[in-house]
Amino acid sequence: MFDESLEHNAYVHEEDRPPPDTQVGAVETPHKPMTPGGDTRKVVAHFMLGNTYPFTALNWEETFDLAEESGLDGLILNLGREEWQFRQARAAYLIAAKRLKAPVLGRSPIRLALSLDLNVMSSSEWSDAVALTTKIAGLMGSPAQLMHNDRPVLTAFDGHAASWGGKGWKGFFDELHQKMRFHVSFWPAWFQPPDDLIDNMLIDGLFSWNGAWPMGNRHISLSHDDMAYIASPKPFMASVSPLFFTHYGKTGEWAFDKNWIYRSDDLLYPSRWASILALSDARAPEIVQVISWNDYGESHNIAPVLGAEPGSSAWTRGMDHVAFREMTAYFARRWRDGEPEVADELVVWMWYRTHPKTLEASNDSVGRPDHANWALDLINAVVLVPAGLEDVELIVTNGPSGHGGKHAKHLSSGKSNAVTIPFQAGSVHFEVKSKLGTHMRHAAHEIYRKTEQYNFNMWSGAWRAKVPRVTKE
Secondary structure, three states: OOOOOOOOOOOOOHHHOOOOEEEOOOOOOOOOOEOOOOOEOEEEEEEEHHHOOOOOHHHHHHHHHHHHHOOOOEEEEEEOOOHHHHHHHHHHHHHHHHHOOOOOOOOOOOEEEEEEEOOOOOOOOHHHHHHHHHHHHHHOOOOOEOEEOOEEEEEEEOOOOOOOOOOHHHHHHHHHHHHHOOOOEEOOEOOOOHHHHHHOOOOOOEEOHHHHOOOOOOOOOOOHHHHHHHHOOOOEEEEEOOOEEEEEOOOOOOOOOEEEEEOOOOOHHHHHHHHHHOOOOOOOOOEEEEOOOOOHHHOOOOOOOOOOOOOOHHHHOOOOOHHHHHHHHHHHHHHHHOOOOOOOEEEEEEEEOOOOOOOOOOOOOOOOOEOHHHOOOEEEEEEEEOOOOOOEEEEEEEEOOOOOEEEEEEEOOOEEEEEEEEOOOEEEEEEEEEOOEEEEEEEEEEEOOOOOOOOOOOEEEEEEEEOOOOOOO
């Protein structure tokens, strides 16, 4: 059924605070973790086809290479209404299928699945269902299709009330399955109470999109909704995300009217992963979906900017997310593969916003983002410390030039250490020391005392150092 023709494209409640210093996910996994059903776990990332208008075949190869290096099993392609998005989806499937024939040693070839964006797609008429099922049936027959229990995975963003000409989702799937000659495995991101999703016979797998961020002024935790899904007999796809900030106005070319944050400053990403790591095999999700690979407009992209970037460059420019991408690979391999918590390399991942939350922007027509008071002026860091090192400290110097304050954090050896440090405007420098001496010393991104526009996106950095092997006499 797969069409192989390729078209040319050109305020903070104290009880919600996390412990100031924590070890992230100090959960031993002596065996390769499995899903409750006994299958291999998977880690995927949400991918915006809407940012691929200028993509070439080389861009898709570059994307798949980086995604595989980042420890991902698959990309979930968010499909919008434009015909060129479908053409790019087809190109992605074709290239991913070819890569299966010559996989890179030590990496799992990327698989693909579709997420139907019902926020923008037409879904009122039966003709909408016929046209859409005709388009996607062939793609999901590709050898590069992401599968669960031998069925192609399909998801959707919103759209639980889609009419499809009065035939509803049952009619949609009857039409799709007739064209495919086998059934899909449907895992929609529908914003309904958990019981409604669990009881819906058309839904094969549960997915909580908003589980990735705290939906209020609190620290992230496994929410009531998550626990309902975990306790359900249906398989579960958990969401994780490093942050959320979007800053679109109401006028102009990109008048999307989206201007808010979710609380992201207090170790959001490693904390969410730690919660998932702490679940037993019997309660673990089958899939973890990272939100996102390339949604630059909402600032939670783990990949560098590539392709189109509709209206978001003002808050993404210079905001490197390398630490999020490397942490994704680290946590994915621990959760999915049972890899050890630390190795023989000292690693520092650091991330933070680049201006205090109370700073007034001098020239921002969009205005201060909603929930900006939820932000916390914190430097976040995760430090992987090899076993055997003694008296290890992370020392951060931050503040105006010549007047920076020092903050020293004790780090445990043989562990991943997560710490937060209050910040102020000025320069940021750090070093990592142990009884053996100084292992690394670096400058990080300046925290600005002035800004023309609000930017609650985050900058990140990643540093590594080999340490001498410590032996006991």
